[in-house]
Amino acid sequence: MSNKAFAAVTLAVALALAAVTQLIPNEYFFTAAYTVLLFVILATAWNILGGYTGYVNFGSAAFFAIGAYTTVFFYNAFKAPLLVEIVAGTLVAGLAGLGLGYLTLRLRGVFFAIASLALAVVLYIFIVNWDYVGGARGAYVLQPREIPFGMPRYIHLIYSVQLLMAAFALVVARAIEKSTLGRGLAAIRDDELAAECSGVPTLRLKIFSTMASCALMGMAGTTFPYYLSYIEPSSAFSLSYAVNSIAMPLIGGMMSWMGPLIGAVLLGSVQQLVQVTVSSAWNLLIVGVLLVFFVTLAPNGIMGWVDAWRRRKAK
Amino acid sequence: MEVSWALLANAVIAGLLLGGFYAAMSVGISISFGMLDVVNIAHPAFIILGSYIAYIVNDRFGFDPIVVSVTVSPLFFLLGMALYRIYYLCFERRGQESLRGLAFFFGILFITEVALVLVFGVDYRMVNTRYGDVTWRAGEVDFPMRLVVPFLVSMVMVIGVQLFLTHTFFGRAVLAVAQDQLALRLMGVNPVRVKELAFAISIATAGVAGAFLIVIQPVQPAIGREFIGLVFAVCVLGGMGSIWGTLLGAFVLGLAESFTSTFFGPSWAPAVSFGLLLATLAFRPSGLLGR
Numbered sequence: 057m058s059n060k061a062f063a064a065v066t067l068a069v070a071l072a073l074a075a076v077t078q079l080i081p082n083e084y085f086f087t088a089a090y091t092v093l094l095f096v097i098l099a100t101a102w103n104i105l106g107g108y109t110g111y112v113n114f115g116s117a118a119f120f121a122i123g124a125y126t127t128v129f130f131y132n133a134f135k136a137p138l139l140v141e142i143v144a145g146t147l148v149a150g151l152a153g154l155g156l157g158y159l160t161l162r163l164r165g166v167f168f169a170i171a172s173l174a175l176a177v178v179l180y181i182f183i184v185n186w187d188y189v190g191g192a193r194g195a196y197v198l199q200p201r202e203i204p205f206g207m208p209r210y211i212h213l214i215y216s217v218q219l220l221m222a223a224f225a226l227v228v229a230r231a232i233e234k235s236t237l238g239r240g241l242a243a244i245r246d247d248e249l250a251a252e253c254s255g256v257p258t259l260r261l262k263i264f265s266t267m268a269s270c271a272l273m274g275m276a277g278t279t280f281p282y283y284l285s286y287i288e289p290s291s292a293f294s295l296s297y298a299v300n301s302i303a304m305p306l307i308g309g310m311m312s313w314m315g316p317l318i319g320a321v322l323l324g325s326v327q328q329l330v331q332v333t334v335s336s337a338w339n340l341l342i343v344g345v346l347l348v349f350f351v352t353l354a355p356n357g358i359m360g361w362v363d364a365w366r367r368r369k370a371k
Numbered sequence: 372m373e374v375s376w377a378l379l380a381n382a383v384i385a386g387l388l389l390g391g392f393y394a395a396m397s398v399g400i401s402i403s404f405g406m407l408d409v410v411n412i413a414h415p416a417f418i419i420l421g422s423y424i425a426y427i428v429n430d431r432f433g434f435d436p437i438v439v440s441v442t443v444s445p446l447f448f449l450l451g452m453a454l455y456r457i458y459y460l461c462f463e464r465r466g467q468e469s470l471r472g473l474a475f476f477f478g479i480l481f482i483t484e485v486a487l488v489l490v491f492g493v494d495y496r497m498v499n500t501r502y503g504d505v506t507w508r509a510g511e512v513d514f515p516m517r518l519v520v521p522f523l524v525s526m527v528m529v530i531g532v533q534l535f536l537t538h539t540f541f542g543r544a545v546l547a548v549a550q551d552q553l554a555l556r557l558m559g560v561n562p563v564r565v566k567e568l569a570f571a572i573s574i575a576t577a578g579v580a581g582a583f584l585i586v587i588q589p590v591q592p593a594i595g596r597e598f599i600g601l602v603f604a605v606c607v608l609g610g611m612g613s614i615w616g617t618l619l620g621a622f623v624l625g626l627a628e629s630f631t632s633t634f635f636g637p638s639w640a641p642a643v644s645f646g647l648l649l650a651t652l653a654f655r656p657s658g659l660l661g662r
Contacts (some may be wrong), residue, residue: 093433106470110469110470111469111470112469112473112474114412114477131644158654159649159652160649160652160653163652163656165469165470166410166469166473167607167656169408169410169412169473170599170600170603170607170648170652171648171649171652173412173599173600173602173606174603174648174649175644175645175649177597177600177641177642177645178594178642178645178646178649181638181639181641181642182642184638185638185639238614262634278400279614284486295481295484295593295596297479298477299478299481302474302477303474303478306471306474337485337488337489338489340481340485341482341485341486341489343481344478344482344485345482347477347478348475348478348482348483350463351461351471351474351475351478353461353469354474357469
């Protein structure tokens, strides 16, 4: 399937799912679905760097929070419309990714991983001490009174926007995966030295994929302040974003765009259920245990099982 | 702001005392990350685990936390051996340590933290010691015993590790693993066995450092994360795999944090280690004493 055809199909699916807002009156469904979609974007974004290129980013929460706090800043400063905030958050997160990548991607991959973790803590402390965006107290971001497209509630709009952004993230991820660029990234993942020797511009490709990945993570965060109308640093920088965005691609499978999608939908839905029925601490424990289970015993994730099953059938 | 000598001297002393403690936390990372090339980001989780064990025993029986931690360190040693076994079998042997190994340790870190939250809740816990409230004063300079005691014990521990590495047969084998594993194999030594024991030592030091931590400050499960940057910053700043470098890096970081909290306010102090780490990685990745 060509990129354009894939984009058309994804957009159609997203619009169809957005149309559901007119059918289901239950608001809780959309609240839960929003979170799952958020994880779809984060997991897909993480996989561009983690799965395709083989570099681990522990700072998903930092880039997510950059997106969220860019929205808060633009809301406080200009009362900017949502679309402007989405674009701004995506750009700022992409720039932060560029900076981090430029500083650390020349070194061994593990240094990038540690630095991304460090970035999350530095930014957290920066936000806690920055009063303009609420500091440690948090900030209120009021949902606009008028809701476009005849949607009954603001959550419906946020859900639909998140759907479109998830579709966008998937299209970008798939386009990267299938392009020459994606093959270059795969070469880096499999053997960076050999790739460099064969003329793959490794540093440039790595920086590009970091930037794309971080920008998409920022995009996922831009709608978040509107979701609860309130945001505070410890929820925006929650470690659960970092863990989930690693666990979901690992569980789904890291080799294609489908893996993170499957992982995020499965794990995201399970977490929503557990959160309601048991407790949020247990739901985090489940994510951690699943992460360790899959990474030790099923390193290729669910898509790995599917591939193995297909191969067996082909024989 | 008028900077008085007393303030400055106090900041220096507090920084050095803190630095000694940081060295105890980071010496394990210098072994596992610096020498064995095992990127154990779950190291702080074992520090916190050590804190909680010290807390439980202290709370029930009133024993001194540091004595407790040294007594239970063989358990941490065994835990380290088991963990390295799993790591070796699942990742290192298959050459997947870079991505999946990291994710594995991250998962371990997360599970430990959440499990501690489920058992003990998110309240801060602390221990009672005889020296906890004692402060020795020399002129205007304070020497709080809750910092001095961990400082002294950690100096003994760090120097002990260094002497062990340079003066025993096994210790030199560890240094040899750090240099060239293939050569070791050719000499008829099994590098996996050596790495297993060395990793176990690194986890044992984390357990003891956990007791220092809870003597110095109250502990809750989530603070482990803040130390990830710290231990790696110390290890990288000093130069990978050098114990003296770790000691130097720890003192530099302790001083930097102490000055930051004295002159800019304590809320900025945790950013120092991470900032220093980012700066080191950007400008001098081989560290202060690195080759």
